[in-house]
Amino acid sequence: MTAAEANLFSVRIPKGRELPERMATPERAYFNRRKFLERMGMAAGVAAATRVGLASTLPSTLLAAEETPKSPYPAPRNAKFTLDRPITAEKVATRYNNFAEFTHQKEAVWLLVDKFQIEPWTIKVRGLVNKPQTIDVHKLIREMPLEERLYRHRCIEAWSMAVPWTGFPFRKLIEMVEPRNDARYVRMLSFYRPDQAQGQQQLKSWPWPDREALTMQEAMNDLAFMVTGLYGKPIPKQNGAPIRIALPWKYGFKSLKSIEVIEFTDQQPQTFWHEIAPTHHDFYANVDPRVPHPQWSQETERDIETGERRKTILYNGYGDHVAHMYARR
Numbered sequence: 001m002t003a004a005e006a007n008l009f010s011v012r013i014p015k016g017r018e019l020p021e022r023m024a025t026p027e028r029a030y031f032n033r034r035k036f037l038e039r040m041g042m043a044a045g046v047a048a049a050t051r052v053g054l055a056s057t058l059p060s061t062l063l064a065a066e067e068t069p070k071s072p073y074p075a076p077r078n079a080k081f082t083l084d085r086p087i088t089a090e091k092v093a094t095r096y097n098n099f100a101e102f103t104h105q106k107e108a109v110w111l112l113v114d115k116f117q118i119e120p121w122t123i124k125v126r127g128l129v130n131k132p133q134t135i136d137v138h139k140l141i142r143e144m145p146l147e148e149r150l151y152r153h154r155c156i157e158a159w160s161m162a163v164p165w166t167g168f169p170f171r172k173l174i175e176m177v178e179p180r181n182d183a184r185y186v187r188m189l190s191f192y193r194p195d196q197a198q199g200q201q202q203l204k205s206w207p208w209p210d211r212e213a214l215t216m217q218e219a220m221n222d223l224a225f226m227v228t229g230l231y232g233k234p235i236p237k238q239n240g241a242p243i244r245i246a247l248p249w250k251y252g253f254k255s256l257k258s259i260e261v262i263e264f265t266d267q268q269p270q271t272f273w274h275e276i277a278p279t280h281h282d283f284y285a286n287v288d289p290r291v292p293h294p295q296w297s298q299e300t301e302r303d304i305e306t307g308e309r310r311k312t313i314l315y316n317g318y319g320d321h322v323a324h325m326y327a328r329r
């Protein structure tokens with residue numbers, strides 16, 4: 001046996017399940033296994049073994065590690081979507097959240113998500129489609145063309161931010177499952193896990209899971225964006241990991257987080273906030289400064305980073321993309 005071979009067989013091969021916790025989490029998407037192997041002095045061993053025809057005797061875990069695809073983050077930015085204000089600081093946007101499943105205290109959501117399990121995660125697609133299916137979210141991320149988009153976000157509570165989401169057009173997923181001609185609405189459901197989300201334990205009488213819906217035309221609009229990343233990294237739990245939607249022309253409550261089910265229907269679905277408080281949340285919920293909330297004006301909004309107030313714009317400034325859909329209502 002040569003020195004290289006001896007070296008190879010004396011190395012302890014890390015098996016997948018023996019990986020430290022930090023590599024077994026979604027952050028493994030960042031983790032460059034090739035570099036890891038190099039640091040361990042193993043890549044050289046693999047190369048040497050291949051040269052001397054030993055590859056077939058190598059443990060398959062080692063070869064599989066060589067083939068692990070690299071992280072899709074950060075994805076290329078789509079230059080079509082520009083902002084009229086600075087990007088909100090990452091620390092602000094990831095520590096000021098609306099996520100009732102955990103708490104109503106916006107500053108505390110990020111501290112309460114530890115027990116929330118996002119691995120594994122599947123999306124069940126059902127209803128009026130030719131190809132109903134259950135999709136693994138990692139598979140979806142690998143197969144969809146990821147891009148980064150800078151979007152404004154406007155909450156019905158009159159706060160706003162501007163962030164770089166990473167994801168893919170909702171339309172791409174819809175085309176994949178082939179909706180039938182009688183599909184007129186798309187309904188999305190989030191999770192119900194009171195053991196992992198203390199807000200669901202406390203608000204027992206609420207109609208969980210949170211759910212939202214769009215017309216087919218809205219869902220197919222170029223702006224409707226399925227989000228899997230934020231600030232060039234996998235999206236944090238508090239912002240809706242592992243997959244949420246961003247609908248920047250609508251009030252924030254329509255942008256459902258942590259989506260588990262997508263369902264195609266022919267009837268307009270009942271939605272979560274509409275059911276809780278119908279007078280405050282209409283089905284469309286398009287940002288409109290002329291229509292006040294029952295308790296406050298919607299004419300201005302507050303930037304969550306600077307505290308600055310600015311004028312709210314119809315459709316949150318996205319009229320060029322969406323106004324045509326509402327012209328004859």
Ligand SMILES: Nc1nc2c(c(=O)[nH]1)N[C@H]1C(S)=C(S)[C@@H](COP(=O)(O)O)O[C@H]1N2
Pocket residue numbers: 093096097098099100101154155156190191210238239240251252253254255256257258
């Ligand atoms: N599942 C779920 N999705 C949700 C919510 C929620 O409570 N639960 N809140 C909504 C509201 S009101 C807003 S403003 C945005 C906030 O997203 P952010 O915390 O990433 O800023 O998420 C929306 N999606």
Ligand SMILES: [Mo]
Pocket residue numbers: 098154155156157251252253
């Ligand atoms: Mo919101």
